[in-house]
Amino acid sequence: MNEILFFGRNKYPKLIKNEPNLITKPIQFKFENENENENENENENEKQIKQISTGHFATIFLFENGKAIEYLKYSKQNPQKIQIEENIQKVTVGVENEAILTIEGNIQNDRIIQDIVSGSSSIYLLTSNQNAYGIGSNEYGQLGFDSETLPKTEKPVLMMKNVSKIFSGISSFYVFLLNSNQELFGCGDNRVGELGLGESRKEYYITELTKIQNIPKGKIIDIQCGYLHSIIKLYSCGNYKFNGLVKNKGIYEFTEIKSSLFKNDDNILDFSVGYDHTLILTSNSKLIGFGGNLYGELGNGDTNDQYIPIQIEIPKLRFNDNISNYHISCGYNNSFLYYSLPPSFPILKKI
Incomplete structure (x- = not known):
């Protein structure tokens, strides 16, 4: 029952054998030994994709049964394929790190870890008592401390309390924390304004959590972070x-992105940001993208960067009537569009 489309850099690791290193238009992704004539109802839940997380050197496919397959850079031709047999709830991959959250939730300071988020070289943890912790590199102040005081840490350090959500990205050296009052805070790399702090804050590195004043009105549900840009x-x-x-x-x-491709009746179902590209899926089955395209990661058939939003032609989807169940995962320089089961029918218990 999987439907996964892939486009972009097919290297480090090479995810699809017998295909070129650059795939500039979406093609069907199939797991090794996957049989197209196989009875689709047989072990359906065990084969159904729940989440795809892809970074610079690794890609993890998480299934609804809590198992996962990880592809790691192994050689120029073949990836190393690892089966992970734990009860997994979420996976997250960065450039220099990865983390796996199991159904048991792991334990941090006697509290259950509810969420994990990867930055480029840091990992962020959100516990059941709404405390946010950071671990890994603090080179750009992305853990909320001066980098000279705390250059890196191998143990989680408390960043902020009363946190409802954490946002970072696979190639990001910065982080956003949203509290229960819908107040947004950020810290880390700010070389070209990726924290959205305004013209008055042009410091390269913001080493303490700072409130973001000029944010869009309405409830913040998701923020996606790239290397040098952010999207709400x-x-x-x-x-x-x-x-x-x-x-x-x-x-x-x-600042609002204005384009004739976005209409008032276009509901954004999902969006994702990779290293330097962004993809957006709308309720009328349009796939829209912009940004870097050196490896074909926008899927529009060429390798030219696109500074304005463009519509990307995608093959006919098997479950087009259920377009709201499709998701986008942008990697370092590749992209996935995939179908997953509706969240109202979970296979795993929520923490």
Whole structure:
């Protein structure tokens, strides 16, 4: 029952054998030894994709039965394939790290870990008592401390209390924390305004959690972070080459992305940000993208960067009537569009 489309760099690791290193249009991804004539109802839940997390050197496919397959860079031709047999709830991959959250939730300071998020070289933990912890590199202040005081840590350090959500990205050296009052805080790399702090805050590194004042109105549900740009729904900031705002300078506060491709009746179902590209899926089955495209990661058939939003032609989807159950996962320089079961029918128990 899997439907997975892949496009972008097919190398480090090489995920699809007998295909070129650059795949510039979406093609069907199949797991090794997957039989197209196999009875689709047989062990359906064990084969159904729940989540895909892909970074620079690794990609993890998580299934609804709590098992996972990880592909690691092994050689120029073949990846190392690892079966993970734990009861897994979520996986997250960065450039220099990865983390796996099991159904038991793991334990941090006698509290259950409810969520894990990867930055490029850091991992963030959210516990059941709404405490946010950071672990790993603090080179850019992405753990909320001065890098000279705390260059890195192998043990989780408390960043902030009363946190409802954490947002970072596979190639990001910065992080956003959202509290229960919908107040947004950020710290870390801010070289081209990717924290959205405004023109008055142009410091390269923000080494303490700072409140973001100019954020879009309405409830924040998701933020996606790239290397040098950030996206909140149809608002963006950061490097002009990647943020979709068609301006020849960095944007230092969140600004609305305007395009004829977005209409009032276009509901954004899902969006994802990779290293320098963004993909957006709408309720009328449009796939829209912008940003870096050196490896074909936008899936529009070429390798030219796109500074303004473009519509990407995708093959006919098997479950097009259930378009709201499709998700996007942008990697370092590749992309996945995949179908997963509706969240109202979980296989695993929630913590």
